[in-house]
Amino acid sequence: MRKLLILFFCLISWFASVGQAQASSGSGTQTLEGTITDLDPLTVKVGQNLLSLNNEGGVPVKLGDLVQVYQTLDPEGKTVYYLADFVRWPYLLALTLIFVLVAGVVGKGKGIRAVIGMFLSVGVILLMVIPLILAGWNPAVVALLGSTGILLFSVYFVHGLNWTTTAALIATILTAAVTVGLAAVSMHFTHLTGLMDEETMFLKQMGITDLRGLLLGGMIIGALGALVDSTIPQVAVVRELAHQHHGHNHPKPTWQDLFRASMRVGMDHIGSLVNTLVLAYAGSSLSLFVLFQAGNTTLKGAMNMEVVASAIVQSMVGSIGLILAVPLATFIACMAYHYDRLPAPKEGEGHHHHHH
Incomplete structure (x- = not known):
């Protein structure tokens, strides 16, 4: 594990130094x-x-x-x-170290694995997604491939190779497909160009032309992370409920009963997740909101601006995906249980969320 981490940090620092060398070779x-x-x-x-x-x-x-x-x-x-x-980097490094420590102390093995998974995800984005986009690949396709790769690796790495995780992943990938389609259609009808701020203007001058693909790619990466957030706990809920009374002279619950019971928990989860997503987008655009208020922009006027429109498309499409992911994950997990593919949680593994 430690070797993996060291190797990873070496890779990232090497990549950063290559990037800097290219940047500073000017006149x-x-x-x-x-x-x-x-x-x-x-x-x-x-x-x-x-x-x-x-x-x-x-x-x-x-x-x-x-x-x-x-x-x-x-x-x-x-x-x-x-x-x-x-x-700024020394302070950012210190903050990252605090994060790693907290994750390790509170989350123990799973926390450390989650941290490694996170660094690897960032690595995939830096070492694969961005270079391929710069090489002229379609940003949306690259983002989809990259984030699916990240998902497969990090989800199995953090949560283990089992049916619970697999059910969650199938639900995530299916919902992601719907979300991507919806995002593409929404972008078409709202005429989003991807030209929103100075960064995208610079990119256009540097010859990166597919800014719409870049916007869609960003949406894909953002949505996939949130989807895993909703599918993995949901499948865990199904598994817990399925095996709760098992063996106590209770008959095996039917998958329909299990689905209904799990969805009651899932609904609570949906409410908080959608809120999280919308607050995250609102938080990142707070200065923008203040600017509109100060400039007396009407709501209609603001919604017609590309920056606002794309933030709305992102939060709505992401939220629709999140909401669909819960019943889908529940259904797949119930089917897995129905066909005896959802084993009882091992002692000490099941009730994570209660002990620590």
Whole structure:
């Protein structure tokens, strides 16, 4: 396990360094990192050198701040240094470590496996999905392949190779197919181009033309994660209920009874999940909402804007997928149980959600 992690981090850091090498091979310009040692005149210490800085962007720095410095040549060919931005990665790394620790301490083996699964998912996106999109593949197809691969690997890796997980995966993939179709149709009718912000404008200038595919790809990756969130617990509910009274002189419940009982639990789950999804989209676009309110944009006017329209399409399509996933997962699990393919949870495995 530890070897896997080390290998993975090496891969990611190697990939990052390759990316940086390509980025910095331009003409006389490069990005350095250093510490602010003096504010007037603004001075930064990079390695052993003290450099005086231009702060045209007005970045609010204090003494001791870690900053990025942009080194370039002025029209006379002299080297000048601009204050580009703060260095953020050490703090992000620390935050990630806290996350790994919490997952390991609270979730034990399963928590650690979930963390590794998450890093591998990010790895697949960085090492497979993005390079293929840059190479000109259809972004939606790449996203679908990549996220299905991530799902197969990480779900089995975290939850084990068994019928419970398989039933959840079948439900996830079927619902994902419906969701993708619905997203594509919605994008067609709402005329979404994928040109929404500066990032997508840059991409267009760089020759990435299939921005609609990129938007759809983003929707696919987002929806699949949420779908697994609803299918795996739902199949676990069916399994728990199926084996609850078994052996206590109770007859085996029919799959119809099991379906009804499981759906009662599933309905509660649907309510909270849809809310989570919509709040996540609303949260990420909060500054946008404030802007519309401040600019007195009407609701109709706002909904006609591509940024808002695509956020609405994403949350609605995602929510429809989530809602459909629950009865589908329940049905598949009930069928598996009906044909004796859903074994009783092993001691210590079943009631995860009650003990810890």
